Amino acid sequence: MQKGRGRTSRMRRRKRFKSSESGGVNESYKSEFIALRKWLKDRKFEDTNLTPARFPGTGRGLMSKTSLQVGQMIISLPESCLLTTDTVIRSYLGAYITKWQPPPSPLLALCTFLVSEKHAGDQSPWKPYLETLPEAYTCPVCLEPEVVNLLPRPLITKAQEQRAWVQKFFTSSRDFFLSLQPLFSQAVGSIFTYSALLWAWCTVNTRAVYLRHRQRRCFSVEPDTCALAPYLDLLNHSPDVQVKAAFNEETRCYEIRAASGYRKHEEVFICYGPHDNHSLLLEYGFVSTGNPHACVYVPRDILVKYLPSADKQMNKKISILKDHGFIDNLTFGWDGPSWRLLTALKLLCLQAGEFTCWKKVLLGEIISNTNEKTSLDITQKICSYFIEESNAMLQKVSHMKDEEVALINHLTLVETLWTEELKILQASAAVLSNLQTAFT
């Protein structure tokens, strides 16, 4: 047996790389990270605080090498490492972008650069970074339609809108791509394909940091706010952490400071924003368990599902809700139905004689015990309907996981989303039961 190949040394190696704190397994030895480290060092960045690792819950991310104190700099990435529209304009693409009419968007410039550099392979100076990027993404725009159809309905609509947007982005960029032909020996149609652009779009959408550039005439008027930040973009999201992240004009570095402390060998997180699970899945392709911002959306047809169909004032009530912005974004959360959902239902439950009080309802006033009780009962019915729907969808996804093994990762994502929705609804049902006891 060769030295270091046996079971004991494999176990020792695993022990050495597996941290006790987070279950994270150090991945700094991987060739792509060795190459990236060298690339970053050539650009004057050496990391003392963090190391790439794989974690049981969140996948690949960054782990603290030492304990980190509140306020301490986690990472300070020099401007020379960032990929921005400046990088693109300074490159061989600059002349083509500057002369193209109408001016391309900053997003198109970044995506074009990514596709072109990926195509360049070994010749690309960005290769060490490109090699660390995911090959594929899990945003709904990348999922099979049969998987998208298993998502909650409001999310299906958003996923379809997202797909339509990306498809239009591709078709409307074709002529620009054709103008780049002199740069390539291969037909540009075979380089700038839909799937290549989709990959680039997902790369920017899921990984870019916010970095505002002044508006330039060579670009369209869309805000130029995205920068790709190699290595720093390995930081995963947690809704529970706070960080201070910004480009420092003095040091000319993109800096992230910890707003909470970290023990040695813990996964270090940043917060991508106060996103619910629908927007995390839509924009970043993952679902966060126990996300305090997660909620279950109530579509309009379900809002009125349990109301008496004979209510003559129903249409008027619906238009009042529309006019006052109370028809969308009605939700159940961990702490029960949202105030907006309850208010909308109180208004919908007003009896004929109470109808003139609708303004008071919108201001949060109690109209009558009957109105309070009926609206709570209807809310509970809607909640139960969603609980049943979530259970049915979980069963459906589970069956599909058995049958469509190739889709298992995507289906697991959908399953996690429904499981989280179910937990939220069960919490909401308990809150509602408590509220209802006050009226029995």
Ligand SMILES: C[S@@+](CC[C@H](N)C(=O)[O-])C[C@H]1O[C@@H](n2cnc3c(N)ncnc32)[C@H](O)[C@@H]1O
């Ligand atoms: C900026 S990257 C972070 C690094 C990424 N995990 C990687 O391996 O390249 C953002 C992507 O990481 C993943 N991600 C971020 N936070 C996550 C979390 N809390 N749980 C699971 N996946 C997460 C999602 O796929 C997201 O699109």
